[in-house]
Each structure stands twice: as C-alpha cells, then as structure tokens.
Amino acid sequence: MNQAIELLDKEHKFILTAIEKADALFNSVISGDSDISGMKKFIEFFRNYTDKYHHQKEEEILFPEMSKRNELLEDGVIKEMFENHEDFREMMRNIESEIDNNNVDSAYKLFNEYSEALKDHIAVEDDEVFQMAESLMSDDEMDNIYFRFLDNDRELGDKEKSDMEEWIK
C-alpha cells in the first residue's frame, strides 16, 4: 500500500472509532447516564475531520485524478462516492437538528442510518476504489497525490487534525 492510501486508511480507522464512541454515548444517554450535549463534539468531529479533512482529499484530489483516467469510473463508482458524501452532510444536519430539539430516540435512529451508510461507504473505498486508484496510477503519481494530501492537511491545520485524532483514539 502506498503512503497516499495508507493516509486515507488511517483516517478511515479514526472515523470508525468515532462511530463506535458516538454509538456508546447515545446508549449512555438513552440509559440516563450521560447528557445529549456530549454529542455536539462528535458532530463537530464528523463535520470537521470526516467531511473537511478526509472527504476533501477524496473529492478534490484522489477522485478527480481517477476520473481523468477512466470515464466509466467517473460516471460509476466515483459518482456514487460523491453522492454518498452529500447524503452524509444532509444526514448530519438532520441528526443535529434532532439533538437540538432534544429528540434523543429520533437522533439515534438517524445516527444509526448514518453510521451504517458510512461504514458501507468506507468498505467500498477500502475494497474497491483505493485498489482501482493504485492500478490506474504509477507509484510516482500516487506519491504526488500523497504530497497534495499533506498540503491539504497543512492548509486546514495539522495541529487541529492531530488534536481531533488524540481526542477520538
């Protein structure tokens, strides 16, 4: 596995950990041991880490490079990945609004739909999309993508990213 895919894979693992921890918090809220306000920090994580740091690398760097090399992918699985990201944004807005209205059961139901869809999405990327990327591009081209990923993180803030990883792990 090259460094670009390793980086995305590492981010996937943090995202999957965040899903597990948010699920545990929901359960604790439902059993009366925690306050729903704790979910706000998870929403911030899914918006900032998952959507901004991670999805931005896929949408602005990796996927366009793949689409350039294969039009069938552009209209197929890549299009599907973009649509999934858009769905996740809408789902997160709905989860947040249920939390703001203190509708815990409904927020948890929406969160379950979000987490199942996100886990499926990550599995498709890990099992299919990233392998296609590696077969479409040379090692040098993948290295170039890796350096663009690093620039992307630097522009958004390396410290903020590592703080979020430290918080979730």
Ligand SMILES: [Fe+2]
């Ligand atoms: Fe994605």
Ligand SMILES: [Fe+2]
């Ligand atoms: Fe991803």
